[in-house]
Protein backbone atom coordinates (compact mmCIF):
# COMPACT_ATOMS: atom_id res chain seq x y z
CA UNK A 1 0.00 0.00 0.00
CA UNK A 2 1.19 3.52 -0.77
CA UNK A 3 1.84 5.30 2.49
CA UNK A 4 1.33 9.04 2.69
CA UNK A 5 3.01 9.51 6.02
CA UNK A 6 5.87 11.36 4.39
CA UNK A 7 3.59 13.56 2.30
CA UNK A 8 4.45 17.17 2.75
CA UNK A 9 7.30 16.34 5.09
CA UNK A 10 10.38 18.51 5.04
CA UNK A 11 13.43 17.26 3.21
CA UNK A 12 16.48 16.25 5.16
CA UNK A 13 19.90 16.53 3.54
CA UNK A 14 21.03 13.60 1.38
CA UNK A 15 24.37 11.90 2.10
CA UNK A 16 26.04 13.65 -0.84
CA UNK A 17 24.78 17.01 0.39
CA UNK A 18 26.12 16.22 3.86
CA UNK A 19 29.57 15.84 2.28
CA UNK A 20 29.57 19.38 0.92
CA UNK A 21 31.55 22.07 2.74
CA UNK A 22 29.33 23.75 5.31
CA UNK A 23 28.96 26.97 3.31
CA UNK A 24 27.76 25.06 0.19
CA UNK A 25 25.23 22.82 1.93
CA UNK A 26 21.62 23.69 1.18
CA UNK A 27 19.63 25.17 4.01
CA UNK A 28 16.96 23.00 5.60
CA UNK A 29 13.70 23.65 3.74
CA UNK A 30 11.22 25.80 5.57
CA UNK A 31 7.97 24.16 6.60
CA UNK A 32 5.21 25.66 4.49
CA UNK A 33 1.74 26.56 5.77
CA UNK A 34 0.34 23.94 3.36
CA UNK A 35 2.43 21.28 5.05
CA UNK A 36 1.11 22.31 8.47
CA UNK A 37 -2.45 22.23 7.08
CA UNK A 38 -1.84 18.80 5.55
CA UNK A 39 -1.03 17.39 9.00
CA UNK A 40 -4.36 18.79 10.29
CA UNK A 41 -6.18 17.17 7.37
CA UNK A 42 -4.60 13.80 8.15
CA UNK A 43 -5.55 14.24 11.81
CA UNK A 44 -9.21 14.85 10.94
CA UNK A 45 -9.57 12.14 8.27
CA UNK A 46 -7.23 9.60 9.83
CA UNK A 47 -4.02 8.25 8.28
CA UNK A 48 -5.68 5.06 7.04
CA UNK A 49 -8.48 6.90 5.26
CA UNK A 50 -5.94 9.25 3.67
CA UNK A 51 -3.82 6.31 2.52
CA UNK A 52 -6.87 4.62 1.01
CA UNK A 53 -7.93 7.78 -0.83
CA UNK A 54 -4.42 8.13 -2.24
CA UNK A 55 -4.40 4.45 -3.22
CA UNK A 56 -7.76 4.82 -4.98
CA UNK A 57 -6.54 7.98 -6.73
CA UNK A 58 -9.35 10.04 -5.15
CA UNK A 59 -7.15 12.52 -3.36
CA UNK A 60 -7.07 15.16 -6.08
CA UNK A 61 -10.71 14.94 -7.09
CA UNK A 62 -12.97 17.20 -5.10
CA UNK A 63 -16.57 16.03 -4.66
CA UNK A 64 -17.58 19.70 -5.07
CA UNK A 65 -17.49 22.27 -7.83
CA UNK A 66 -16.12 25.77 -7.36
CA UNK A 67 -18.89 28.05 -5.97
CA UNK A 68 -20.84 25.10 -4.54
CA UNK A 69 -22.49 25.97 -1.24
CA UNK A 70 -21.86 23.17 1.22
CA UNK A 71 -22.93 22.50 4.81
CA UNK A 72 -20.02 21.33 6.90
CA UNK A 73 -19.24 20.42 10.50
CA UNK A 74 -16.07 21.86 12.01
CA UNK A 75 -13.94 19.15 13.63
CA UNK A 76 -11.06 21.20 14.95
CA UNK A 77 -9.22 24.48 14.71
CA UNK A 78 -6.27 24.17 12.35
CA UNK A 79 -2.80 25.43 13.23
CA UNK A 80 -3.17 28.34 10.81
CA UNK A 81 -6.36 29.46 12.58
CA UNK A 82 -9.08 28.17 10.23
CA UNK A 83 -11.76 25.60 11.02
CA UNK A 84 -11.00 22.12 9.64
CA UNK A 85 -14.41 20.78 8.67
CA UNK A 86 -15.99 17.78 6.96
CA UNK A 87 -19.08 17.97 4.73
CA UNK A 88 -22.30 16.91 6.43
CA UNK A 89 -23.42 14.98 3.32
CA UNK A 90 -20.53 13.35 1.57
CA UNK A 91 -19.77 9.76 0.85
CA UNK A 92 -16.10 10.50 0.19
CA UNK A 93 -13.48 11.51 2.74
CA UNK A 94 -12.87 15.20 2.16
CA UNK A 95 -12.03 18.24 4.27
CA UNK A 96 -13.24 21.79 3.84
CA UNK A 97 -11.16 24.54 5.38
CA UNK A 98 -13.31 27.49 6.49
CA UNK A 99 -11.96 30.60 8.22
CA UNK A 100 -13.63 32.16 11.28
CA UNK A 101 -15.29 28.92 12.36
CA UNK A 102 -14.93 26.97 15.59
CA UNK A 103 -14.91 23.30 16.58
CA UNK A 104 -18.38 21.79 16.91
CA UNK A 105 -20.05 24.36 14.62
CA UNK A 106 -22.19 23.63 11.57
CA UNK A 107 -21.62 26.26 8.92
CA UNK A 108 -22.50 27.00 5.33
CA UNK A 109 -19.48 27.61 3.11
CA UNK A 110 -18.92 28.50 -0.54
CA UNK A 111 -16.06 26.57 -2.09
CA UNK A 112 -13.48 28.66 -3.96
CA UNK A 113 -10.40 26.44 -4.24
CA UNK A 114 -9.45 22.76 -4.25
CA UNK A 115 -6.24 21.05 -3.21
CA UNK A 116 -5.23 17.60 -2.16
CA UNK A 117 -8.04 15.96 -0.13
CA UNK A 118 -9.48 19.34 0.75
CA UNK A 119 -11.26 22.41 -0.53
CA UNK A 120 -11.17 25.91 0.86
CA UNK A 121 -14.36 27.91 1.29
CA UNK A 122 -15.65 31.29 2.41
CA UNK A 123 -17.85 31.38 5.47
CA UNK A 124 -21.42 32.22 4.40
CA UNK A 125 -23.30 31.52 7.61
CA UNK A 126 -22.79 29.93 10.99
CA UNK A 127 -25.82 27.61 11.13
CA UNK A 128 -25.21 26.16 14.60
CA UNK A 129 -22.71 28.19 16.61
CA UNK A 130 -20.63 26.65 19.36
CA UNK A 131 -22.18 28.70 22.17
CA UNK A 132 -19.49 27.73 24.66
CA UNK A 133 -16.77 29.23 22.44
CA UNK A 134 -18.27 31.84 20.10
CA UNK A 135 -19.14 35.17 21.72
CA UNK A 136 -19.61 37.83 19.05
CA UNK A 137 -20.02 40.53 21.75
CA UNK A 138 -16.25 40.25 22.30
CA UNK A 139 -15.47 41.44 18.76
CA UNK A 140 -14.02 44.96 18.85
CA UNK A 141 -13.31 45.57 15.17
CA UNK A 142 -15.91 46.55 12.59
CA UNK A 143 -13.88 44.78 9.89
CA UNK A 144 -13.67 41.46 11.73
CA UNK A 145 -14.92 38.72 9.43
CA UNK A 146 -13.78 40.52 6.24
CA UNK A 147 -10.22 41.62 7.06
CA UNK A 148 -7.56 38.90 6.87
CA UNK A 149 -5.67 40.27 9.90
CA UNK A 150 -7.50 38.69 12.86
CA UNK A 151 -9.03 35.25 13.26
CA UNK A 152 -9.95 34.99 16.93
CA UNK A 153 -11.83 38.10 18.11
CA UNK A 154 -14.97 36.02 18.81
CA UNK A 155 -13.06 33.91 21.36
CA UNK A 156 -12.45 34.76 25.01
CA UNK A 157 -8.79 35.51 25.64
CA UNK A 158 -8.53 32.39 27.79
CA UNK A 159 -9.75 30.26 24.87
CA UNK A 160 -7.38 31.98 22.44
CA UNK A 161 -4.47 31.05 24.71
CA UNK A 162 -5.73 27.46 25.03
CA UNK A 163 -5.98 27.08 21.23
CA UNK A 164 -2.48 28.49 20.85
CA UNK A 165 -1.19 25.90 23.29
CA UNK A 166 -2.79 23.20 21.11
CA UNK A 167 -0.84 24.57 18.12
CA UNK A 168 2.42 24.23 20.04
CA UNK A 169 1.48 20.70 21.18
CA UNK A 170 0.66 19.63 17.60
CA UNK A 171 3.77 21.29 16.17
CA UNK A 172 6.03 19.33 18.50
CA UNK A 173 4.05 16.13 17.89
CA UNK A 174 4.31 16.56 14.11
CA UNK A 175 7.78 17.99 13.61
CA UNK A 176 9.85 17.18 16.70
CA UNK A 177 10.81 13.60 16.03
CA UNK A 178 12.13 12.81 19.51
CA UNK A 179 10.88 10.06 21.81
CA UNK A 180 7.67 10.94 23.64
CA UNK A 181 9.39 10.43 27.01
CA UNK A 182 11.88 13.15 26.03
CA UNK A 183 9.06 15.61 25.45
CA UNK A 184 8.12 17.84 28.39
CA UNK A 185 4.50 18.89 28.95
CA UNK A 186 3.85 22.02 26.91
CA UNK A 187 3.25 24.90 29.32
CA UNK A 188 0.13 27.11 29.14
CA UNK A 189 0.59 30.00 26.68
CA UNK A 190 1.82 33.18 28.35
CA UNK A 191 -0.61 36.07 27.81
CA UNK A 192 0.11 39.48 26.35
CA UNK A 193 -0.51 42.27 28.89
CA UNK A 194 -2.35 44.19 26.14
CA UNK A 195 -4.90 42.28 24.07
CA UNK A 196 -5.98 45.23 21.92
CA UNK A 197 -4.02 48.38 21.07
CA UNK A 198 -0.74 46.43 21.26
CA UNK A 199 0.62 46.45 17.71
CA UNK A 200 3.48 48.88 17.34
CA UNK A 201 3.81 48.34 13.59
CA UNK A 202 1.19 48.33 10.85
CA UNK A 203 1.76 48.03 7.11
CA UNK A 204 -1.44 48.90 5.23
CA UNK A 205 -1.06 48.81 1.48
CA UNK A 206 -2.78 49.60 -1.78
CA UNK A 207 -2.65 48.37 -5.39
CA UNK A 208 -1.84 50.64 -8.30
CA UNK A 209 -4.47 51.67 -10.88
CA UNK A 210 -5.09 49.52 -13.99
CA UNK A 211 -3.34 50.43 -17.26
CA UNK A 212 -6.66 51.70 -18.60
CA UNK A 213 -7.08 54.12 -15.69
CA UNK A 214 -3.44 55.22 -16.05
CA UNK A 215 -4.05 56.12 -19.70
CA UNK A 216 -7.19 58.15 -18.92
CA UNK A 217 -7.38 61.65 -17.39
CA UNK A 218 -6.28 61.65 -13.74
CA UNK A 219 -6.74 65.09 -12.23
CA UNK A 220 -5.66 65.69 -8.62
CA UNK A 221 -8.53 64.94 -6.25
CA UNK A 222 -9.51 65.01 -2.61
CA UNK A 223 -12.11 62.27 -3.22
CA UNK A 224 -11.02 58.63 -2.97
CA UNK A 225 -10.94 57.25 -6.55
CA UNK A 226 -12.86 54.01 -7.21
CA UNK A 227 -9.71 52.06 -8.03
CA UNK A 228 -8.07 52.88 -4.70
CA UNK A 229 -8.56 50.86 -1.53
CA UNK A 230 -6.03 51.34 1.29
CA UNK A 231 -5.84 48.74 4.01
CA UNK A 232 -5.34 45.00 4.37
CA UNK A 233 -6.13 41.92 2.30
CA UNK A 234 -9.65 40.58 2.51
CA UNK A 235 -9.73 37.22 4.20
CA UNK A 236 -8.50 34.45 1.86
CA UNK A 237 -7.79 36.86 -1.02
CA UNK A 238 -5.16 39.24 -2.32
CA UNK A 239 -7.78 42.00 -2.70
CA UNK A 240 -7.13 45.02 -0.53
CA UNK A 241 -10.03 46.32 1.56
CA UNK A 242 -10.32 49.83 2.96
CA UNK A 243 -9.35 50.11 6.62
CA UNK A 244 -9.78 53.32 8.60
CA UNK A 245 -8.92 51.92 12.03
CA UNK A 246 -7.32 48.82 13.50
CA UNK A 247 -8.18 48.13 17.17
CA UNK A 248 -5.21 45.79 17.67
CA UNK A 249 -2.82 48.63 16.73
CA UNK A 250 -1.61 51.20 19.25
CA UNK A 251 -3.42 54.55 19.71
CA UNK A 252 -0.77 56.65 17.90
CA UNK A 253 -0.88 54.33 14.91
CA UNK A 254 -4.67 54.59 14.80
CA UNK A 255 -4.32 58.37 15.01
CA UNK A 256 -2.09 58.31 11.91
CA UNK A 257 -4.25 56.07 9.68
CA UNK A 258 -6.64 58.94 8.72
CA UNK A 259 -3.92 61.51 7.82
CA UNK A 260 -1.97 58.85 5.87
CA UNK A 261 -5.07 57.84 3.91
CA UNK A 262 -5.81 61.52 3.13
CA UNK A 263 -2.27 62.04 1.86
CA UNK A 264 -2.45 58.95 -0.39
CA UNK A 265 -5.82 60.01 -1.80
CA UNK A 266 -4.51 63.51 -2.57
CA UNK A 267 -1.49 62.02 -4.35
CA UNK A 268 -3.47 59.18 -5.96
CA UNK A 269 -3.19 60.72 -9.47
CA UNK A 270 0.60 60.18 -9.30
CA UNK A 271 0.60 56.45 -8.48
CA UNK A 272 1.18 53.79 -11.12
CA UNK A 273 2.12 50.93 -8.78
CA UNK A 274 0.96 49.59 -5.45
CA UNK A 275 2.71 50.73 -2.26
CA UNK A 276 3.14 49.19 1.18
CA UNK A 277 2.89 51.88 3.85
CA UNK A 278 4.61 51.86 7.22
CA UNK A 279 3.16 53.11 10.50
CA UNK A 280 5.36 52.57 13.52
CA UNK A 281 4.76 53.52 17.14
CA UNK A 282 7.85 55.20 18.59
CA UNK A 283 8.91 57.29 21.53
CA UNK A 284 9.80 60.83 20.50
CA UNK A 285 13.43 60.57 19.36
CA UNK A 286 13.95 64.35 19.62
CA UNK A 287 13.99 63.84 23.40
CA UNK A 288 17.53 63.26 24.70
CA UNK A 289 18.29 59.65 25.69
CA UNK A 290 19.63 60.93 29.03
CA UNK A 291 16.26 62.35 30.10
CA UNK A 292 14.63 60.40 32.98
CA UNK A 293 13.32 57.29 31.21
CA UNK A 294 10.25 57.13 33.41
CA UNK A 295 9.28 60.78 32.82
CA UNK A 296 6.24 61.77 30.71
CA UNK A 297 8.53 63.69 28.34
CA UNK A 298 10.56 60.59 27.59
CA UNK A 299 7.46 58.43 27.15
CA UNK A 300 5.67 60.63 24.60
CA UNK A 301 4.55 58.40 21.70
CA UNK A 302 4.65 59.48 18.06
CA UNK A 303 3.93 57.65 14.80
CA UNK A 304 6.85 57.20 12.41
CA UNK A 305 6.05 56.64 8.72
CA UNK A 306 9.43 56.84 6.95
CA UNK A 307 11.30 53.49 6.75
CA UNK A 308 14.67 55.20 7.24
CA UNK A 309 13.53 57.27 10.23
CA UNK A 310 14.62 56.28 13.72
CA UNK A 311 12.21 54.57 16.12
CA UNK A 312 12.69 54.32 19.86
CA UNK A 313 11.13 51.91 22.36
CA UNK A 314 11.53 51.35 26.07
CA UNK A 315 11.70 47.80 27.42
CA UNK A 316 11.85 47.92 31.22
CA UNK A 317 14.87 50.06 32.12
CA UNK A 318 16.37 49.84 28.63
CA UNK A 319 15.80 51.81 25.48
CA UNK A 320 16.17 50.61 21.92
CA UNK A 321 16.54 52.56 18.72
CA UNK A 322 16.29 51.10 15.23
CA UNK A 323 15.33 51.99 11.67
CA UNK A 324 11.56 52.07 11.30
CA UNK A 325 11.86 49.76 8.28
CA UNK A 326 13.94 47.11 10.04
CA UNK A 327 13.01 44.27 12.40
CA UNK A 328 11.85 44.94 15.92
CA UNK A 329 9.25 42.94 17.86
CA UNK A 330 5.74 44.29 17.18
CA UNK A 331 4.18 44.07 20.64
CA UNK A 332 6.06 46.17 23.18
CA UNK A 333 3.78 45.21 26.09
CA UNK A 334 4.86 41.56 26.03
CA UNK A 335 8.62 42.23 25.86
CA UNK A 336 9.21 42.56 29.64
CA UNK A 337 7.45 39.22 30.41
CA UNK A 338 9.15 37.56 27.42
CA UNK A 339 12.66 38.71 28.31
CA UNK A 340 12.04 37.90 32.00
CA UNK A 341 10.94 34.43 30.97
CA UNK A 342 14.15 33.91 28.97
CA UNK A 343 16.19 35.18 31.93
CA UNK A 344 14.41 32.76 34.31
CA UNK A 345 14.89 29.93 31.81
CA UNK A 346 18.63 30.57 31.91
CA UNK A 347 18.72 31.11 35.69
CA UNK A 348 15.77 29.03 36.98
CA UNK A 349 14.58 30.66 40.23
CA UNK A 350 13.59 27.16 41.44
CA UNK A 351 17.06 25.62 40.88
CA UNK A 352 18.44 24.12 44.09
CA UNK A 353 21.96 25.12 43.07
CA UNK A 354 22.21 28.48 41.34
CA UNK A 355 23.57 28.13 37.80
CA UNK A 356 26.85 29.94 37.26
CA UNK A 357 26.29 31.07 33.70
CA UNK A 358 28.48 34.04 32.95
CA UNK A 359 28.43 34.33 29.14
CA UNK A 360 25.59 34.89 26.69
CA UNK A 361 25.60 34.44 22.92
CA UNK A 362 22.61 36.10 21.23
CA UNK A 363 22.24 34.70 17.71
CA UNK A 364 19.91 36.39 15.19
CA UNK A 365 20.10 39.34 17.60
CA UNK A 366 18.44 42.10 15.53
CA UNK A 367 18.90 45.45 17.29
CA UNK A 368 20.17 43.66 20.41
CA UNK A 369 16.92 43.15 22.36
CA UNK A 370 17.81 40.00 24.32
CA UNK A 371 21.55 40.68 24.54
CA UNK A 372 20.99 44.11 26.06
CA UNK A 373 18.06 43.35 28.38
CA UNK A 374 19.86 40.27 29.74
CA UNK A 375 23.31 41.89 29.91
CA UNK A 376 23.14 42.72 33.68
CA UNK A 377 23.12 38.99 34.42
CA UNK A 378 26.29 38.14 32.47
CA UNK A 379 29.96 39.07 32.44
CA UNK A 380 30.22 38.92 28.65
CA UNK A 381 27.67 39.06 25.87
CA UNK A 382 28.17 38.57 22.12
CA UNK A 383 25.51 39.05 19.45
CA UNK A 384 25.38 38.23 15.76
CA UNK A 385 22.93 39.25 13.06
CA UNK A 386 22.87 39.20 9.25
CA UNK A 387 21.69 42.79 8.82
CA UNK A 388 24.61 45.22 9.07
CA UNK A 389 22.16 47.99 9.73
CA UNK A 390 20.62 46.19 12.73
CA UNK A 391 24.13 45.58 14.07
CA UNK A 392 24.87 49.31 13.91
CA UNK A 393 21.75 49.88 15.98
CA UNK A 394 22.59 47.06 18.41
CA UNK A 395 26.00 48.66 18.99
CA UNK A 396 24.41 52.08 19.49
CA UNK A 397 21.79 50.54 21.81
CA UNK A 398 24.56 49.11 23.98
CA UNK A 399 26.07 52.64 24.17
CA UNK A 400 22.84 54.45 25.02
CA UNK A 401 22.19 51.88 27.72
CA UNK A 402 25.71 52.46 29.11
CA UNK A 403 26.91 48.88 28.62
CA UNK A 404 30.71 48.89 28.28
CA UNK A 405 32.12 47.69 24.95
CA UNK A 406 34.47 45.25 26.71
CA UNK A 407 31.36 43.52 28.07
CA UNK A 408 29.09 43.42 25.01
CA UNK A 409 29.92 43.13 21.32
CA UNK A 410 27.90 42.75 18.16
CA UNK A 411 28.98 41.65 14.71
CA UNK A 412 27.21 41.19 11.41
CA UNK A 413 27.30 37.83 9.67
CA UNK A 414 25.57 34.50 9.36
CA UNK A 415 24.58 33.22 12.80
CA UNK A 416 26.82 30.13 12.52
CA UNK A 417 29.91 32.36 12.26
CA UNK A 418 29.60 33.42 15.91
CA UNK A 419 31.01 30.11 17.18
CA UNK A 420 34.42 30.86 15.70
CA UNK A 421 34.35 34.21 17.52
CA UNK A 422 33.29 33.03 20.97
CA UNK A 423 35.80 30.18 21.17
CA UNK A 424 37.17 31.62 24.41
CA UNK A 425 33.72 31.62 26.07
CA UNK A 426 33.64 28.82 28.69
CA UNK A 427 31.04 26.42 27.29
CA UNK A 428 30.00 25.25 30.77
CA UNK A 429 29.13 28.81 31.69
CA UNK A 430 27.57 29.93 28.42
CA UNK A 431 23.96 30.25 27.33
CA UNK A 432 23.10 30.54 23.64
CA UNK A 433 19.94 32.27 22.55
CA UNK A 434 18.50 31.46 19.10
CA UNK A 435 15.80 33.70 17.61
CA UNK A 436 15.76 33.08 13.84
CA UNK A 437 13.27 34.22 11.20
CA UNK A 438 10.25 32.04 10.33
CA UNK A 439 12.25 29.55 8.28
CA UNK A 440 14.15 28.57 11.40
CA UNK A 441 17.85 27.94 11.74
CA UNK A 442 19.92 25.58 9.58
CA UNK A 443 22.08 22.49 9.77
CA UNK A 444 25.34 24.42 9.52
CA UNK A 445 24.31 26.46 12.58
CA UNK A 446 23.19 23.37 14.51
CA UNK A 447 26.49 21.57 13.79
CA UNK A 448 28.45 24.56 15.08
CA UNK A 449 26.21 24.89 18.12
CA UNK A 450 26.73 21.23 19.00
CA UNK A 451 30.48 21.46 18.47
CA UNK A 452 30.56 24.43 20.87
CA UNK A 453 28.22 22.70 23.37
CA UNK A 454 26.87 25.51 25.57
CA UNK A 455 25.29 24.60 28.91
CA UNK A 456 21.87 26.08 28.01
CA UNK A 457 20.15 26.86 24.73
CA UNK A 458 17.04 29.04 24.63
CA UNK A 459 15.26 28.94 21.28
CA UNK A 460 12.73 31.75 20.74
CA UNK A 461 10.68 31.35 17.58
CA UNK A 462 7.95 33.02 15.58
CA UNK A 463 7.31 29.69 13.82
CA UNK A 464 6.77 26.83 16.24
CA UNK A 465 6.85 24.28 13.40
CA UNK A 466 10.38 25.06 12.25
CA UNK A 467 11.35 25.39 15.91
CA UNK A 468 10.07 21.87 16.65
CA UNK A 469 12.02 20.52 13.65
CA UNK A 470 15.23 22.31 14.73
CA UNK A 471 14.90 21.21 18.37
CA UNK A 472 14.63 17.60 17.17
CA UNK A 473 17.73 18.06 15.04
CA UNK A 474 19.69 19.52 17.95
CA UNK A 475 18.73 16.60 20.18
CA UNK A 476 19.08 13.83 17.61
CA UNK A 477 22.38 14.98 16.13
CA UNK A 478 23.78 15.71 19.58
CA UNK A 479 23.04 12.26 20.92
CA UNK A 480 23.78 10.27 17.73
CA UNK A 481 27.13 11.76 17.08
CA UNK A 482 27.98 11.80 20.77
CA UNK A 483 28.87 15.47 20.42
CA UNK A 484 26.71 17.12 23.03
CA UNK A 485 23.58 15.60 24.39
CA UNK A 486 20.70 17.96 25.17
CA UNK A 487 17.45 17.41 26.98
CA UNK A 488 14.39 19.50 26.25
CA UNK A 489 13.50 21.15 29.52
CA UNK A 490 10.45 23.21 28.62
CA UNK A 491 8.37 24.55 25.77
CA UNK A 492 5.98 27.45 26.23
CA UNK A 493 3.96 29.54 23.81
CA UNK A 494 3.94 33.33 24.12
CA UNK A 495 1.10 35.40 22.80
CA UNK A 496 2.72 38.22 20.85
CA UNK A 497 -0.33 38.70 18.60
CA UNK A 498 -3.65 38.48 20.49
CA UNK A 499 -6.80 38.11 18.33
CA UNK A 500 -4.74 36.37 15.62
CA UNK A 501 -3.77 32.71 15.18
CA UNK A 502 -0.06 33.48 15.50
CA UNK A 503 1.91 32.02 18.41
CA UNK A 504 5.52 32.63 19.42
CA UNK A 505 7.26 29.81 21.27
CA UNK A 506 10.22 29.46 23.64
CA UNK A 507 12.00 26.11 23.98
CA UNK A 508 14.69 25.57 26.59
CA UNK A 509 17.38 22.92 26.12
CA UNK A 510 19.97 22.00 28.71
CA UNK A 511 23.08 19.94 28.23
CA UNK A 512 22.37 16.47 29.56
CA UNK A 513 25.70 16.00 31.39
Ligand SMILES: C[S@@+](CC[C@H](N)C(=O)[O-])C[C@H]1O[C@@H](n2cnc3c(N)ncnc32)[C@H](O)[C@@H]1O
Pocket residue numbers: 327328329363364365366367368369370384385386387390413414415416435436437438462
Ligand atom coordinates in the same frame (compact mmCIF):
# COMPACT_ATOMS: atom_id res chain seq x y z
C1 LIG B 1 12.91 37.09 14.56
S1 LIG B 1 14.17 38.28 14.28
C2 LIG B 1 14.85 38.39 15.91
C3 LIG B 1 15.61 39.63 16.24
C4 LIG B 1 15.90 39.88 17.70
N1 LIG B 1 16.29 38.68 18.41
C5 LIG B 1 14.75 40.56 18.39
O1 LIG B 1 14.03 39.89 19.15
O2 LIG B 1 14.55 41.75 18.17
C6 LIG B 1 15.31 37.38 13.34
C7 LIG B 1 16.54 38.14 12.94
O3 LIG B 1 17.42 37.22 12.28
C8 LIG B 1 18.14 37.93 11.28
N2 LIG B 1 18.69 36.91 10.38
C9 LIG B 1 18.09 36.28 9.34
N3 LIG B 1 18.90 35.33 8.83
C10 LIG B 1 20.04 35.34 9.56
C11 LIG B 1 21.24 34.59 9.53
N4 LIG B 1 21.44 33.62 8.62
N5 LIG B 1 22.18 34.86 10.43
C12 LIG B 1 22.01 35.84 11.36
N6 LIG B 1 20.88 36.60 11.44
C13 LIG B 1 19.91 36.35 10.55
C14 LIG B 1 17.11 38.87 10.71
O4 LIG B 1 17.73 39.96 10.07
C15 LIG B 1 16.32 39.28 11.97
O5 LIG B 1 16.83 40.45 12.53
